[in-house]
Amino acid sequence: MPNYDAHLLSGILTYPLAVALAGILKEYSGIPFEFSSIALILGYALYVLGSDLPDMDHPDALLHRGTKPIVAVAVGSAVYLQALHWFSFSEEWLNQTAAWGVGVVGALSGWFGFTWLMPRHRGVVHSLLFAAVYGLLAYLLGTFGLRMTGGESLYLSIAAFLGYTLHLLLDGSLKLL
Structure with missing residues (x-):
């Protein structure tokens, strides 16, 4: 299983793929992401944080x-x-x-x-449900905490979700719950 450095470096290195995926989703599915500089920078922070966030359940x-x-x-x-x-x-x-x-x-x-x-390690925190919760929290942070536009907040949400999901993929533990 990857360690702390491997998870975070993976997040740092793969962020352009998350930006590209969001761009493809915007282009072909009509999701109204807004790629302002502040949304991209905050999205990077949330993505990289998410790439190690599931391990918060390990003491x-x-x-x-x-x-x-x-x-x-x-x-x-x-x-x-x-x-x-x-x-x-x-x-x-x-x-x-x-x-x-x-x-x-x-x-x-x-x-x-x-x-x-805190649940046991690799329990419910290591799930797509919690990736979605993290994405929702990112959306709420953008919309209500930072007063960003809906499209910017949507982008924060997908960046957070994808970073968290990256961790799950690296652990080989992609599960719903």
């Missing part, structure tokens, strides 16, 4: 170890923002400190929850 994978603290910080920060409204001490720094105390509990929950929720 020793670099991606797993890198994603886990990001999830913890994101959950902790979201809890902090909610907890800010729970305190009304006379000093603002006390409100901030108390809210971060609650946020830390959320971060710890995110840390341990990430491990608990």
Whole structure:
């Protein structure tokens, strides 16, 4: 099975094929992809990330170890923002400190929850279903997060999906679920 470097280098090297496939799909099936520079650059990032993303379910994978603290910080920060409204001490720094105390509990929950929720290696995360989920998330990021046009977001979606699928192909594990 390919390792971290092999997956990412494959993503880096094969991106022009993804661009060509999207171009063919646009030309012959009428899918309204838009190939703006920003869509192509973000598509490259999502494609390369996707080329190793299925390994986030392996506890020793670099991606797993890198994603886990990001999830913890994101959950902790979201809890902090909610907890800010729970305190009304006379000093603002006390409100901030108390809210971060609650946020830390959320971060710890995110840390341990990430491990608990992660399925076994080469399970459902190594599937075309999750490739489609990743593509959908890329579309939502483009449309609602970055306010890109529908065609640009569609392109992000196919680039993400194809990068993720590349990983599955390299692993020899192309399955629906």
